[in-house]
Amino acid sequence: MLQLDATATAARLSFEALIPALRRAFAEEGCEVPLRHTHRIADPAGAGGSVLLMPAWKPGGLFGLKTVMIFPGNGARGLPGLHSLYTLFDASTGVPLAQLDGNTITSRRTAAAAALAASFLAREDAARLLVLGCGRVARLLPEAMRCVRPITRVQVWNHRPEGALALAREWREQGIDVQAVTDLDAAVHEADIVSCATLASAPLVRGAQLREGTHLDLIGSFTPQMRECDAACFARSRVFVDTEEALAKSGDVLGAIAEGTFEAARLQGTLAQLVRGERAGRREAGEITLFKAVGNALEDLAAAELVAAAMLGR
Incomplete structure (x- = not known):
C-alpha cells in the first residue's frame, strides 16, 4: 500500500x-x-x-x-x-x-472549496483579501483565491497578533503584498473578500462592518459550538453553504436561526447547485454574499x- x-x-x-x-x-x-x-x-x-x-x-x-x-x-x-x-x-x-x-x-480541499465558491460569489474585480486565522487553512488562502480572483492586497488578523505578524512575514517572502492588522472592524470594512479560517467559539466578524459588495467566507468552524460571525451577517447576506449538512452542524447558522436573522427557507443554494447552474451566484455588484462550509467527504x-x-x- x-x-x-x-x-x-x-x-x-x-x-x-x-x-x-x-x-x-x-x-x-x-x-x-x-x-x-x-x-x-x-x-x-x-x-x-x-x-x-x-x-x-x-x-x-x-x-x-x-x-x-x-x-x-x-x-x-x-x-x-x-x-x-x-x-x-x-x-x-x-x-x-x-x-x-x-x-x-483537509486543508487544501477546504481552501480550494472556498476559492470555488468565491468564483461564483465574489465580485469579479475583488482584489482585497482579509484572512482571519494563522492555521493550516488560513495560510493557503491567498494562493487559492488568486486562482479565481485578481487578489493584489492581503491583510491578516489573528487573535494572537504575533501570529499574524509571523504569517505576514512568511507571505512577503512569497512576494505577496500583505499587512498584519489589529483593528478587525476596520479591516473587515475595507475588504472585498473576508475569509475566516479560525476555531472561534464567539463571533469575530460583525455584520454592521460589512461593506456592500463584500463576500464573507466562513470555513473554519465546523461544530454547533463554534462561531466566526454574528447573526447580523446572515441578515445582510445572500447565504450559500457547501452542503445542506451545514444547516444542522454550523454554529454560525444555528446561532443566526436562534436569533431570528436566518431560516432554512432563505438559503440561496449549495456549492453543487452553483456548479450545476441550478442556482444563481452573485447577481449584483453591491450585494453581500456569505459562504458557510463545514466540510464534505x-x-x-x-x-x-x-x-x-x-x-x-x-
Whole structure:
C-alpha cells in the first residue's frame, strides 16, 4: 500500500488542479457521501477528544475514509490539537491502495472549496483579501483565491497578533503584498473578500462592518459550538453553504436561526447547485454574499483521486 507524507501529498494537489477537480466532483452524480460519524473519546487523565469518520465512494471506483482525531487539550502537551489520516481503497474489491496525510487533504480541499465558491460569489474585480486565522487553512488562502480572483492586497488578523505578524512575514517572502492588522472592524470594512479560517467559539466578524459588495467566507468552524460571525451577517447576506449538512452542524447558522436573522427557507443554494447552474451566484455588484462550509467527504475524495491519478495511474 502506498504511503505519502504531508509533503508528498501536497505536491500532487496544486490549486490549479484541485479547484477544477472539486468543480467536476460537485457537478457529477453518483458519489455516495453518508453523513459524518462523530464519537466522543473520554480520557480520565485529560480533557479527552472526538473522532470524526468521513467516508465517500464511487461505485466501481475508489472508496475513501478520513479519520480525524480532535483533542483540544493537546496544546498544553505541546502537541497539535488535530490529527488525521486518509485511507483510499478500491471500491470494487476493498483492497487498500494508499494512505495519505489527512491534514494536507483537509486543508487544501477546504481552501480550494472556498476559492470555488468565491468564483461564483465574489465580485469579479475583488482584489482585497482579509484572512482571519494563522492555521493550516488560513495560510493557503491567498494562493487559492488568486486562482479565481485578481487578489493584489492581503491583510491578516489573528487573535494572537504575533501570529499574524509571523504569517505576514512568511507571505512577503512569497512576494505577496500583505499587512498584519489589529483593528478587525476596520479591516473587515475595507475588504472585498473576508475569509475566516479560525476555531472561534464567539463571533469575530460583525455584520454592521460589512461593506456592500463584500463576500464573507466562513470555513473554519465546523461544530454547533463554534462561531466566526454574528447573526447580523446572515441578515445582510445572500447565504450559500457547501452542503445542506451545514444547516444542522454550523454554529454560525444555528446561532443566526436562534436569533431570528436566518431560516432554512432563505438559503440561496449549495456549492453543487452553483456548479450545476441550478442556482444563481452573485447577481449584483453591491450585494453581500456569505459562504458557510463545514466540510464534505466528497471534497476529500476528489483530492485523493488527484493523488491516485498521479501515483497509481487510476
